[in-house]
Amino acid sequence: MITSIDARSTKSKDxxxxxxxxxxxxxxxxxxxxxxxxxxxxxPFSFFNVFSIDPPVLVFSPVNRTRDNTSKDTLENVKDIxxxxxxxxxxxxxxxxxxASCEFDSNVNEFEKAGLTEVKSECISPPRVMESxxxxxxxxxQIISLGTNGGAGNLVICEVLxxxxxxRVLENDQTINPFKLNIVSRYGKNWYGKTTQDSLYEIAKPIxxxxxxxxxxxxxxxxxxxxxxSDLAILASIEKIPxxxxxxxxxxxxxxxxxxxxxxxxxxxxxEKAWQILL
Ligand SMILES: Cc1cc2nc3c(=O)[nH]c(=O)nc-3n(C[C@H](O)[C@H](O)[C@H](O)COP(=O)(O)O)c2cc1C
Numbered sequence: 696m697i698t699s700i701d702a703r704s705t706k707s708k709d710x711x712x713x714x715x716x717x718x719x720x721x722x723x724x725x726x727x728x729x730x731x732x733x734x735x736x737x738x739p740f741s742f743f744n745v746f747s748i749d750p751p752v753l754v755f756s757p758v759n760r761t762r763d764n765t766s767k768d769t770l771e772n773v774k775d776i777x778x779x780x781x782x783x784x785x786x787x788x789x790x791x792x793x794x795a796s797c798e799f800d801s802n803v804n805e806f807e808k809a810g811l812t813e814v815k816s817e818c819i820s821p822p823r824v825m826e827s828x829x830x831x832x833x834x835x836x837q838i839i840s841l842g843t844n845g846g847a848g849n850l851v852i853c854e855v856l857x858x859x860x861x862x863r864v865l866e867n868d869q870t871i872n873p874f875k876l877n878i879v880s881r882y883g884k885n886w887y888g889k890t891t892q893d894s895l896y897e898i899a900k901p902i903x904x905x906x907x908x909x910x911x912x913x914x915x916x917x918x919x920x921x922x923x924x925s926d927l928a929i930l931a932s933i934e935k936i937p938x939x940x941x942x943x944x945x946x947x948x949x950x951x952x953x954x955x956x957x958x959x960x961x962x963x964x965x966x967e968k969a970w971q972i973l974l
Contacts, residue, residue: 707761707846715741716883723881724755725792727780727821728772730801735813735822737805738769739784739792741881742848751855753781753831756841756848764845768801770838773851777835778819781853782827786889789879791826818856828861828876899964906932916973921954926961930970937967939974 700713724743728736742756757767773779784792788811795809806813806822813822816832823830833853841848864875873890880888888894909917909924909931916922916930953972960969 707844711761711846712883719882719886720880720888721882723784723792723879724753725782725784725788725795725824725827726755726769727782727806727823728769728778729776729821730768730772731775732802733820734802735804735806736768736772736801737795737809737811737824738767739796740769743781746852752836753833753853753855754850755781755853756850758849759842759845759847761845764843766849770849770851771801773835774838776820778821779833779835779851779853780816780819780821780823781831781833782824783829783876784879785828785877786879787877788824788826789887816857823859828864829871830859831855832857832859905934907935911936915950916954919950919954921951922958922961926958929961929966930973933966933970937970937974940971 702710705713721741722743723739723741725737725739730736738757740755740757742758744754746752746754757770759766769779791809791811795805795811797808799805799808805811806824812825814825814830816823818832819834823832831853833855835851836854837850837852839850839852841850860871864871866872873895874892876890878890882888909927912927912931913936917927919927922930957969957972960966960972
């Protein structure tokens with residue numbers, strides 16, 4: 696059974712739940728902005744991602760309140776002063792980030808409310824967050840309003856001018872280590888995700904530029920009741936089906952046994968051995 700929802704006839708309050716519970720995990724932009732009077736603002740937005748490398752562009756979306764169709768202070772600020780810092784949210788500061796999301800008046804500084812430390816930015820006026828290991832100083836180049844109703848998003852398109860990275864999250868080769876970064880993500884309801892060793896795993900890039908694809912696998916493999924779609928995808932990520940080498944199985948004709956063995960090798964990342972068993 697499938698529950699199908701007609702988006703056009705669903706109330707925005709319910710759509711909000713379906714969309715934000717489903718599209719997960721989302722990274723969180725902790726956005727520092729200022730208003731015309733110089734009041735500082737710091738608020739989290741999980742409708743956020745990277746959309747371009749050259750130019751380097753991040754986008755987040757303050758949504759008009761579904762309650763009364765008013766807009767968020769952050770949106771008003773970046774319309775007036777088109778600058779912001781986007782800081783990333785780690786497990787260490789997640790509770791403070793959540794506190795900063797309270798609807799404080801526009802003249803309240805959430806750095807103070809959340810007990811976070813302002814650091815002067817180098818290219819723009821809003822300060823960055825000392826406790827966040829990665830801060831992006833950005834120029835807001837465009838704001839695209841997606842509608843006029845409560846729940847309508849406003850895409851704030853931010854060109855990155857400067858990236859500040861705390862060395863403690865860097866490897867020797869200057870790349871970012873996900874476990875040192877310890878980023879937090881947003882799920883639906885009150886759920887957040889951590890970056891633990893057992894929640895992350897690697898999928899090796901296909902060895903060849905173009906995998907043969909599952910459609911090119913021999914039927915005996917493709918129609919297996921033991922190998923899953925995921926197993927078949929690993930097998931089909933090679934450029935051509937390997938030559939059979941000498942390999943003895945107890946019973947060459949026992950397909951189930953072959954597939955069980957092959958599956959065990961795939962689980963250990965030993966694709967070549969899995970192929971040899973299947974050939
Ligand atoms: C982790 C987290 C993510 C959030 N993501 C969004 C979002 O993507 N868009 C949005 O409009 N509000 C989001 N909110 C709610 C805003 O942070 C909240 O409305 C805040 O009061 C806005 O502050 P401002 O009015 O000072 O801009 C989020 C809140 C939390 C805690």
